[in-house]
Amino acid sequence: MTLNPALDLTYTVDALVPHATHRVATVAERPGGKGLNVAGVLHTLGEPVLATGLLGGATGRRVTELLAAVGVPASFVAIAGETRRTVAVADRHDATGFWEPGPRVTTAEWDSLLAHLRDLLAEADVLTLSGSLPPGVPEDGYAVLIRLARDAGVPVVLDAGGEALRQGLAAGPDLAKPNAAELASLAPDARPADVLAHGARSVVVSRGPEGLLALAGDDAWQAVPPEAVTGNPTGAGDACVAALARGLRDGTAWPGLLADAVALSAAAVSAPVAGTVDADAYRRFRPAVTVTALQG
Amino acid sequence: MTLNPALDLTYTVDALVPHATHRVATVAERPGGKGLNVAGVLHTLGEPVLATGLLGGATGRRVTELLAAVGVPASFVAIAGETRRTVAVADRHDATGFWEPGPRVTTAEWDSLLAHLRDLLAEADVLTLSGSLPPGVPEDGYAVLIRLARDAGVPVVLDAGGEALRQGLAAGPDLAKPNAAELASLAPDARPADVLAHGARSVVVSRGPEGLLALAGDDAWQAVPPEAVTGNPTGAGDACVAALARGLRDGTAWPGLLADAVALSAAAVSAPVAGTVDADAYRRFRPAVTVTALQG
Numbered sequence: 001m002t003l004n005p006a007l008d009l010t011y012t013v014d015a016l017v018p019h020a021t022h023r024v025a026t027v028a029e030r031p032g033g034k035g036l037n038v039a040g041v042l043h044t045l046g047e048p049v050l051a052t053g054l055l056g057g058a059t060g061r062r063v064t065e066l067l068a069a070v071g072v073p074a075s076f077v078a079i080a081g082e083t084r085r086t087v088a089v090a091d092r093h094d095a096t097g098f099w100e101p102g103p104r105v106t107t108a109e110w111d112s113l114l115a116h117l118r119d120l121l122a123e124a125d126v127l128t129l130s131g132s133l134p135p136g137v138p139e140d141g142y143a144v145l146i147r148l149a150r151d152a153g154v155p156v157v158l159d160a161g162g163e164a165l166r167q168g169l170a171a172g173p174d175l176a177k178p179n180a181a182e183l184a185s186l187a188p189d190a191r192p193a194d195v196l197a198h199g200a201r202s203v204v205v206s207r208g209p210e211g212l213l214a215l216a217g218d219d220a221w222q223a224v225p226p227e228a229v230t231g232n233p234t235g236a237g238d239a240c241v242a243a244l245a246r247g248l249r250d251g252t253a254w255p256g257l258l259a260d261a262v263a264l265s266a267a268a269v270s271a272p273v274a275g276t277v278d279a280d281a282y283r284r285f286r287p288a289v290t291v292t293a294l295q296g
Numbered sequence: 297m298t299l300n301p302a303l304d305l306t307y308t309v310d311a312l313v314p315h316a317t318h319r320v321a322t323v324a325e326r327p328g329g330k331g332l333n334v335a336g337v338l339h340t341l342g343e344p345v346l347a348t349g350l351l352g353g354a355t356g357r358r359v360t361e362l363l364a365a366v367g368v369p370a371s372f373v374a375i376a377g378e379t380r381r382t383v384a385v386a387d388r389h390d391a392t393g394f395w396e397p398g399p400r401v402t403t404a405e406w407d408s409l410l411a412h413l414r415d416l417l418a419e420a421d422v423l424t425l426s427g428s429l430p431p432g433v434p435e436d437g438y439a440v441l442i443r444l445a446r447d448a449g450v451p452v453v454l455d456a457g458g459e460a461l462r463q464g465l466a467a468g469p470d471l472a473k474p475n476a477a478e479l480a481s482l483a484p485d486a487r488p489a490d491v492l493a494h495g496a497r498s499v500v501v502s503r504g505p506e507g508l509l510a511l512a513g514d515d516a517w518q519a520v521p522p523e524a525v526t527g528n529p530t531g532a533g534d535a536c537v538a539a540l541a542r543g544l545r546d547g548t549a550w551p552g553l554l555a556d557a558v559a560l561s562a563a564a565v566s567a568p569v570a571g572t573v574d575a576d577a578y579r580r581f582r583p584a585v586t587v588t589a590l591q592g
Contacts, residue, residue: 009381011383011396019389020393025397058357061357062355087383093315095315099319099320101323
């Protein structure tokens with residue numbers, strides 16, 4: 001589920017010079033938004049998946065076209081506003097980003113999303129909720145969606161930060177996956193156990209190259225990648241969510257679940273394009289992840 | 297006629313910082329391309345106009361929607377490629393521009409454009425040709441269009457630079473309107489008379505705040521704006537073309553034609569949004585332009 005998707009544009013230029021005009025050498029367009037990355041990774045792994053959320057206008061139609069081009073099944077609710085764009089201008093040194101604010105969602109559109117999700121949940125095995133809430137969606141939006149999933153008997157993975165995370169946790173998602181910054185958005189000194197105290201039934205904190213830390217009830221694990229992986233870390237958290245969602249669906253035990261999530265995250269870092277994974281790297285990393293049970 | 301139109305995006309940010317991520321405060325979308333500016337100005341003046349050219353993909357559909365929203369009649373030929381975007385990032389100091397390269401036009405699409413223009417010329421009183429040729433259109437593309445217009449008895453205004461201008465001039469357009477840079481693109485020391493030597497029947501050189509210089513046969517005129525106008529010079533040349541096209545249609549004598557073109561250009565500079573004119577400024581400037589016949 002991606003409530004605030006985007007059309008991601010990447011422009012390559014020779015060098016970014018403020019207040020000059022640049023002829024863009026190459027333009028890459030891809031469906032953007034954390035939930036679309038999750039869907040894309042699961043589709044790459046051959047898992048059945050359906051991307052949903054809110055899309056509108058010409059940019060929304062373009063996102064739909066791009067999803068269809070890579071074969072990711074999608075069923076979005078149409079909104080009147082224009083889906084936002086993000087523009088990343090890459091030069092020889094680094095990227096410069098411009099994020100549009102995105103459309104305002106009306107109450108009627110939010111209600112349509114709820115009705116649509118209710119229909120989809122009847123066929124779903126697991127629901128992932130990823131990213132920011134667009135303007136107009138209530139701050140407890142994720143809590144509402146989590147309750148719908150619980151009513152349908154569908155487990156939920158929540159990947160968000162700030163108020164969207166805090167209010168979502170209150171509805172008791174099966175699993176929350178904050179990164180370090182999102183964890184700190186709950187409170188400056190928040191610890192993984194605080195995510196459970198806020199309501200989640202389990203938590204996996206992603207800590208970049210240090211791997212994952214997981215808590216479930218009285219159990220705690222640490223999972224560490226086999227080697228330092230260089231590449232593009234954008235989308236690594238979404239690959240982690242994809243692995244966790246698959247494991248939650250299959251009832252995979254925690255050590256195997258975490259090893260899979262670390263390997264798939266590292267394989268996303270290895271892949272140059274955000275939101276994709278390097279399948280060879282995934283197969284290589286998978287047996288080499290170290291998972292350790294921690295003392296409570 | 298706009299063969300290489302664009303979806304123009306203007307982002308406002310607080311300050312552009314290379315290699316940082318910026319939350320865009322406001323997004324303005326408008327139909328971009330010199331010919332679309334010409335059509336927009338004529339529409340604002342209440343003149344009947346039809347915008348045409350090549351549009352494709354989701355960005356092309358968005359351009360069509362935006363033209364319809366402001367009521368400019370349009371009839372474009374659809375191409376398979378995606379119409380390009382331009383992104384201008386405005387901060388407190390100035391704008392930073394990013395221009396996408398634009399789609400490649402196929403031979404079949406170019407042939408469709410020729411057939412479509414032939415149909416439109418049957419109802420047209422004047423044709424304007426503005427801006428660059430997209431990849432795939434032959435370098436003598438404007439010459440081909442000018443010959444079609446001549447066969448239909450429709451006068452042509454050509455506003456281009458470089459090889460597109462040079463090869464277009466060879467077909468004998470009724471009027472060419474290079475600016476100083478476009479004139480210099482013919483040859484470093486090119487003079488207005490050289491535009492006639494290349495084939496145009498008359499020429500108006502736009503010289504920014506210094507106004508216009510016109511040559512037609514043995515006659516020469518200079519037209520100077522009534523006051524220094526501050527504002528946004530983008531689109532002033534397109535407003536000039538709009539005035540010249542209207543005058544050509546109406547058979548307006550040169551002094552009145554040039555006074556109108558100077559006033560409308562200055563009114564475009566006065567309007568903050570590129571491609572629009574300040575109607576009050578136009579009425580104020582119109583009687584105050586100085587037109588002088590020059591000695592040959």
